[in-house]
Amino acid sequence: MNSPYIVGIAGGTGSGKSTFTNRLKKIFGDQVTVLYYDNYYKAHDDLPFEERKKINYDHPDAFETSLLLEHLKKLKAGESIQCPVYDYTRHNRSGEFVTVNPSKIILLEGILVLSDKRLRNMMDIKIFVEADADERILRRVLRDVKERGRDIENIADQYLTTVKPMHYLYVEPTKGYADIVINSGMNDVALDVMQTKIRSLLESWDNG
Structure with missing residues (x-):
């Protein structure tokens, strides 16, 4: 049985990694x-x-x-998983789970997916999405207010005390592990490159 290919998509908060991930998913x-x-x-x-x-x-x-490593191993073995659901408004897991079924390609997205060597070793492709720091904080503010019910004061405090320093300490350095570094999730050339690469992986799967 063929094993799913894993594509890691990292980048700072508000960099556009979710946008890039969603564009690939749509395709x-x-x-x-x-x-x-x-x-x-x-x-x-x-x-x-x-x-x-x-x-x-x-x-x-x-x-x-x-837990994520355990779940990735199950997906690679062709098994479904029960993925926890995080509730940003409560700063905690919701207690609910979503069934995630294996497929040919797994897109693993998050700010620090390239920071753990064990995760990196499971990836077939590693992508880092970067964007200007001003753009990232503006996107984060808009998202957290609209989608996560946060107030501006809380967002600003969190950004200055943890998000910004942790970005330069833990997130930015993982760019060195990436196979591809792209600027913004709306980069059409990078999307075309990844489309071509994923199609070749899918062909390998079908011919495997």
Whole structure:
């Protein structure tokens, strides 16, 4: 049995990695499964909301990477997984799960997907999406207010105390592990290149 190919898509907050991921998903449909590293943030049911707000969510230790590795191995073995669902408005897992079925291509997206060597070793392609810092913070503010119910003061405090310093400490350095570095998720040339590469992987699958 052929094993799914794994494509890691990393980049700073608001860089456009989700946009790029979604564009690939739209092109390839059911041949592609998307996994979000954010859904593997550790559960903090034991902490009150005010304490959960203070957690450094941009540090590698914020994630339950061991569970993600276990799930990737199952998907590569052709098994479905029960992926946890993260609730940004509560800074905690929702308690719900989504069934994720294996497919030919798995897109693994998140700010720190290239930071863990074990994850990198499972990837067939590693992509880093970058964007100007001003653009990234503006996108983050708009997204967090509209989609995650955050207030500006909380966003600004989180950005200055953890997001910005962690970006330069942990996220930006992982660019060196990438096979491809692209500027913005709307880069059509990069999209064409990845389309061609994924099509060749799909052909390898079909001929395997």
